[in-house]
Amino acid sequence: MNPIAYRNLTSYKYQLMKDYTLEINILPDGDIITPFIDLSADGVLIIKKNYAWDGPSGPTVDTNNFMRGSLVHDALYQLMRGKNLKISERDKVDRLLQAICREDGMSAFRAWYVYKGVSLFGKSNARPGKDEEDIVYTAPEAKN
8 A cells, every 4th residue: 555645734724626717917027837826927827726725814704705816815925935926026916916806896995905904914924935844744554
């Protein structure tokens, strides 16, 4: 019997059930390809099936008009933490969150304070090196 490798997902609440594609106004110098997130040089973002994220952060409620924005925002912040996307793109990413929330029916006032919250308090979450290494556990082989 082959052992399995797995990890605990303690800091995530949601998992994407199919690929999600969106054209955005963030254009990296070249194509970014990672196991769960791709961003082409012409602004096509693909967040792949099984991507896990924690949903809206801060003192807020996880409402339907916040979910898509939180998915895209978390994925792009992850690219910044991984040094795939320049940290100088952070305001565009935060504004994109605001725009997606408005598109999905969030009130202008709530979308504005969502933007203000991430713009004032999100910098540490975009800073490269914040992600901890995944701890991968290997289950022992069964003994006969």
